[in-house]
Amino acid sequence: MRLSRRSKTSTTRVLWWGESMNNQSHNLLILGSMDEFVELVELARNRGYRTIVVDGYADGPAKRYADAKYDIPITDAKALAEVCKRERVDGIITAYSDILFQCLCRLSDLTGIPSYCPSAGMNFLRDKTLMKKMFEDLSIPTPQSFVVSSKDESFPVVNYPCVIKPVAGYGSRGVFVVEDEAQARARAVEAECVSSQGKAIMEEYNPDYEFNMIAWVADGAVHAVSIADREKSSEVSWEVPHVSRIVYPSRLQDSVREEALAIVQRVSAYVGLRNGPICMQFFWSAKRGLQVCEIAGRVFGYEHELLFYSSGLRVEDLLLDTVYDKKSLRRRLEDHDIDSFSRCCCGLYFHGREAVIGSMDGAVAAIGNAGDSVCESFMYYREGERVGHGFGEKPYVARIYLCAENYDSLDHSTFDLYRSFDVCDENGKSIVYHNELPSYE
Structure with missing residues (x-):
């Protein structure tokens, strides 16, 4: 993905995202400001990169060490894109969270600044149903699972105990072990509330x-x-x-x-x-x-x-x-x-x-x-x-x-x-x- 391209008659070489611009310092946007990002900000600054830390936490620890900071929800891609334009950002980075990873990919789509995974691929790493389909396509062994709804008349026949979890959640929230169908149905309601898609997965429990x-x-x-x-x-x-x-x-x-x-x-x-x-x-x-x-x-x-x-x-x-x-x-x-x-x-x-x-x-x-x-x-x-x-x-x-x-x-x-x-x-x-x-x- 290009940062900019000169006309074909220009003798100035093409600049690509990630390359040095006349040896100027890079402007790096970091999505996330909690304690685990502090060392990332410090190391980036030690390398000579200008750091811009952004998320919705006004008192995020990493913001104290950044060159610039913005209190913007990470889900507000348009506002983040405006920050990228204002700060002349030439690189974006995040870590440690599925939601941060998802927002990074969306910001990349909006700004043209590359992220390490295309959005189409990101979907297979965030949506549990797409992930299971990918495992099936690649013949990857995985616990047997089914998409279920608390409103279904009947649930699949499985060996209990099994696990109920959201189709698209994070942080192991809304994940339960159930012993029978009645428990599965009740916990599916809670898993659906946590899932961004309002759906739940019923999965074989693996004790290994x-x-x-x-x-x-x-x-x-x-x-x-x-x-x-x-x-x-x-x-x-x-x-x-x-x-x-x-x-x-x-x-x-x-x-x-x-x-x-x-x-x-x-x-x-x-x-x-x-x-x-x-x-x-x-x-x-x-x-x-x-x-x-x-x-x-x-x-x-x-x-x-x-x-x-x-x-x-x-x-x-x-x-x-x-x-x-x-x-x-x-x-x-x-x-x-x-x-x-x-x-x-x-x-x-x-x-x-x-x-x-x-x-x-x-x-x-x-x-x-x-x-x-x-x-x-x-x-x-x-x-x-x-x-x-x-x-x-x-x-x-x-x-x-x-x-x-x-x-x-x-x-x-x-x-x-x-x-x-x-x-x-x-x-x-x-x-x-x-x-x-x-x-x-």
């Missing part, structure tokens, strides 16, 4: 090991960036088990890497993604083999830190290279080896029930007692605030990153925190969901 894979495409070739164990724990019977720990690298990656990478390669070609991130959530067991849950055109939220802690590779560098420096992108990916991570790392998620926090003393003490194994910790609420599960709220009260030399040490530190971490409500009752370590035998 679960994985997150981050891959990156450079000139059409897919490179594995990471494979992580996605561990879950059960607290509420009708909810999908909550994510309790993400472990880098996966201790089972030798069993899944080759097939997983081949699947992502086929999908990236199908959707027309030639440069940029593509991530896959999937299941595997020796008995059932590999089944793909879903594939997204973005980086998993809160995993870029784990990638850096365990391997030294920065997602932020990959994102910026994708926009402005394809040569460096290829070099970074070719030099990166998922079998050579220097440390084992994990992210712990402590979810909480909806309640007003009375005391966080147990959480503070647990983190302090964990010592040097803690790389970073984030507390999302203060005493007196209410933990919420609604849109825009954090369902977990804390996130903690741990690092260790091996899996045994990592598991030991994890177990100690699972046992000691606590947050209480105003009556002194614990509000923290219990977390458990799985067996890998």
Whole structure:
């Protein structure tokens, strides 16, 4: 896609999006301002790029570090396009969210500024029904599923338990485990409310090991960036088990890497993604083999830190290279080896029930007692605030990153925190969901 084209008789060469304009600084628009974007803004500025951060959050942390900021809803493509014109934007970027990815593609269509995935391909990575059709076309194994409506006279005959989820949602909201048709019908109503299309999917429940894979495409070739164990724990019977720990690298990656990478390669070609991130959530067991849950055109939220802690590779560098420096992108990916991570790392998620926090003393003490194994910790609420599960709220009260030399040490530190971490409500009752370590035998 061209930025501009001179007449054919002009001796001035054609300028393309992403190329240097007379060595002037690039003007980069970043969709998203929450805490995970801060390092992206700082790294872009260190490279000499002028940063313009835009979203609807007036107090977004990344806006404090940007050269320019705008408080505009990311869904307002016309207003965003006006910002691009006013600020002479020559590159757009985002990460970590399906909605941000979708808005990036729409902004690209409106302005002509390239994004890493065409809108037609984006639809296959956002709409669950189109995604399932793509899996069928590519012969990709996936749990059996059906589009259902709460108003249907009867539901498909399936083996329970199964999962009800929105056709087009985000953040695992509106996703439920159901034990019979009556529960399925009731939960379909809630899933339809969350779905942007007002539809729900009924899907076979897979209890096998679960994985997150981050891959990156450079000139059409897919490179594995990471494979992580996605561990879950059960607290509420009708909810999908909550994510309790993400472990880098996966201790089972030798069993899944080759097939997983081949699947992502086929999908990236199908959707027309030639440069940029593509991530896959999937299941595997020796008995059932590999089944793909879903594939997204973005980086998993809160995993870029784990990638850096365990391997030294920065997602932020990959994102910026994708926009402005394809040569460096290829070099970074070719030099990166998922079998050579220097440390084992994990992210712990402590979810909480909806309640007003009375005391966080147990959480503070647990983190302090964990010592040097803690790389970073984030507390999302203060005493007196209410933990919420609604849109825009954090369902977990804390996130903690741990690092260790091996899996045994990592598991030991994890177990100690699972046992000691606590947050209480105003009556002194614990509000923290219990977390458990799985067996890998």
